[in-house]
Amino acid sequence: MHGVSSNSTPPPTQLNKIKYSGGPQLVKKERRHSSSRFSLTKNRELQKLPALKDSPLVEQEELFLQKLRQCCVLFDFVSDPLSDLKYKEVKRAGLNEMVEYISHNSEVVTESIYPEAVLMFSVNLFRTLPPSSNPTGAEFDPEEDEPTLEAAWPHLQLVYEFFLRFLESVDFQPNVAKKHIDQKFVMSLLELFDSEDPRERDFLKTILHRIYGKFLGLRAYIRRQINNIFYRFIYETEHHNGIAELLEILGSIINGFALPLKEEHKMFLIRVLLPLHKVKSLSVYHPQLAYCAVQFLEKDSSLTEPVIMGLLKFWPKTHSPKEVMFLNELEEILDVIEPSEFVKVQEPLFRQLAKCVSSPHFQVAERALYYWNNEYIMSLISDNAAKILPIMFPALYKNSKSHWNKTIHGLIYNALKLFMEMNQKLFDDCTQHYKAEKQKEKHKLKQREESWLKIQDLAKQNPQVPPCPPKLHVSSPLIMWSVSGPLSQGLKDLKKDKVLMRRKSELPQDVYTIKALEAHKRAEEYLTANQEAL
């Protein structure tokens, strides 16, 4: 789970989310490329221009501009991939040449280049993205479905590459560029993050990271707009392809936050990052999200309590794989927790862990019990044994015999043994107490039932029972508890019109897509920190 690099950079988003599982491969009859666009340019007959390096220095700027303008011509890659082959090649070669030109020459990014370069980028890329694969049928599943790749990629890739080199050029002056790279530009750029093509999102990520680094005036705006994307994702659509990439950028931003943290940034943690844990496709962006959360805590340990309480609030109730992710993240947090902060959250935290070790899903129980192999966590428990043991003991003791999975028995045995070694006296007390409580349990249940019956009697005596009284719950509470359906059903039912269907099965994969994604070279593997301006 931990990133490849140290903690200094956010974990990079996987290009190919579906792990190739050795299942059947197939070449699709009909390659359903992304169908983003494009209103084609009417006149697409491009003339091949002389090469930049062969022309006299004085004419180079004008030639460069001409080439940029030529590249504003758009071609059809979808309905007829073989159309305009000759002119497509002119554009491809031109873009390629400009990429080389701008990276290997200095003083070529002159003032007149800015508007044309930005225009060329906008014309080629800013478009309304297509809907995810099948708008009328089943919902696109970001965890499982193969992405639809961008058909015009041979050109788009070079446009992205050119623009990235342009931003990174030594001559690049943000002050000149800010007339063209403005809020509207950033907004359009952010809209593209929903692209299904991971290669496109990879470029977008690096470009936005550069813009954030170079344009101080846009930083607050970018953060605000990213927040809006997240809010829409969390509270309205639950669908967006670029959450992992956006979080990766934010990870690098958080990394550069100055201390003490601004209130705005803390609000971002509480109001955006924590609720992001709620969304059902969490697995797609969880490593990046967990990285962001841990970064915050490393900066300011006083945030530990709200973060852990937030995780506990959004703890999954029916989704076991998600629960395992939460346990992973929680362990990462506990690894960096201050003992003074630990004390503040230990009780609710271990009440949740007690539920996890009793989970009938053995992977959840197993993951929770692995905490007992973590020396730092064990030392924290040991320091607070008087509080923690009484919470954990009943869950461990009960499942030491009754859990269906044998591996769990071993792990529980180990955990109980550690507890016993920690404090034999306390352990014995807990055993006694457990047995006593067990005795009382039935009595308590009965008492609860009686109290409700008493309330019902009181309710029936109410002289003001309206002529058409609201339905009394006369059935015994005991029965009500036993028939309770899966929790969260209410919430799910309400959201169900969004979810058409989800099925998981081993799908054959398109060889072309696998290869295309493998061939993609990242502009940058890890995003470095963007230092906050003070």
Added chain:
Amino acid sequence: CCCCNEVGCKPGADGDDSLYPIAVLIDELRNEDVQLRLNSIKKLSTIALALGVERTRTELLPFLTDTIYDEDEVLLALAEQLGNFTMLVGGPEYVHCLLPPLESLATVEETVVRDKAVESLRKISQEHSPVDLEVHFEPLVKRLASGDWFTSRTSACGLFSVCYPRVSSTVKAEIRQHFRTLCSDDTPMVRRAAASKLGEFAKVLELDYVKSDIISLFTALASDEQDSVRLLAVEACVSIATLLPQEDLESLVMPTLRQAAEDKSWRVRYMVADKFSETFVSLQISLCFNCIHSVLTIWLSDLCLLCPVSEQELVSDTNQHVKSALASVIMGLSTILGKDNTIEHLLPLFLAQLKDECPEVRLNIISNLDCVNEVIGIRQLSQSLLPAIVELAEDAKWRVRLAIIEYMPLLAGQLGVEFFDEKLNTLCMAWLIDHVYAIREAATCNLMKLVEKFGAEWAQNTIVPKVLGMANDPNYLHRMTTLFCINALSEACGQDITTKQMLPVVLKMSNDQVANVRFNVAKSLQKIGPVLDSNALQTEVKPVLEKLATDTDMDVKYFAQEAISDANVEQRLVQQAAFIFPADQTCCSLAGSQDRSEQRNTVVSITACNLMNSRIACTNPSQTVSFPNFFQPDLHAPVHSLFSAATQIEFDQTNE
């Protein structure tokens, strides 16, 4: 997390019995188990009744207002309860007491909770007197509308229209002002919420304000920087258009609508297309011929996009999504246009769309076939239909294949058995060996529906032999498909086919070398048991199950035992039925009947009784409160009424 408020009651506080209900609630809400907390909140009305209206107002509601920090699940239940609380706080006179807790709930983060709180607020707003509406409700709306956090402003959007009609003109002016402000909020979330309520708000406004306020807001929202806002404005267009007099439509609505129809984002054009028939109907009623014509002109330009031959250049890929939206509404048009117009104008479009390269377009046409069938009959289309269906059936995307399978029974019904056998049968069989499980599963279910449609005899001749043939397939997944098909088909095919043709195959498969097949044999036997006659059950099924129950594989054993005990219970119940109604001729003959479906009815009733018995906590079902005790009045009634009573009980049980 919940601490006592000033009432100062502690759970189990001795002596004062009157504090009791709240004490219990506090105690329950403290419980670790969410399910328990949820159940307590669901019983809030009981507590309110126990407290009486005055103490509900002075103690329960303040307590709830102070302690709203629970999980969303609990808050959702609370928000819903409070919407039905008017009588419990003393009727409309006191209904405003419910506002404080609902106000906090309307500001929480979780959308589902917020929406429910707004729903309850809208409900109780109707119970406010005009004075209370101004004194209590409207200030709440104002507070929400000017909240710091976008969630409260979003909630406010849904409340304007419910209080507007019954307040004074000064307050009305304020409400309009607040709505205007929210329409230009700097977060897109709030603008979306406002845009989605624009139509509803327009309906309660005076016509002059519709023209002055709403139109300008509509125009502004329809040209918002975010397409998610613009498309909601288009949705509002339908209701706005119905409010305005005809002469104003051209100047006030049409420019914006035209602009939306040509929006650069396909999402907006999609919405225009989606609302097509709705808009069309409302415009047709309210517009003069001239306007209809101009609307149609816009539409025709978009319809042109549907026709690949006409304007090759316009058929670029973006339009596919708009096209597929149009494809689904265009079928609806046929009912409006009538037979002759449909054949003349629309049929060519349908046919062209059936050949569209985009599967969604084709699917949308096929899925809406019933509209056309009513008007011109499906035969007109069948020649073009077939290639389209075949191609979809083999589409590389399994979701497309799944979609077409789901339309198969409908298609089969409309095309008739002959056409089906000739052209579609092979497809249906091919899906059974698809490499995606979901397709195989859907294909199985499809067969069952087809048999229901075409009858058992048809099944016996066409599909049963093929299904049974797969039992010898080298791929175990295909062998299992045979079993799944048998499970699905046995009931529809009836006792004869099941016993004579299917059962031998199932029994033979009990020797399969793959354990998964063997335990599915056990499951199948359990499933088809009720369809078989008791002779076959005893002599053929039982021995095989007993053999499987000694299998080396744990799962095979388990499912075999399940099946055996199921069969035993049924057997015992049939005997019990004979025992309980010894005097009743009908029942005896039923219980001894060779007709398994009649036996089963008896069993169903008795099972229901046993369930009933166990529910009243009778521990030993064999010595149970006997059947007749339970239906005293029905004891001597004809058996069939007993059945229906018992079945009803079982039905209630299932629903509980």
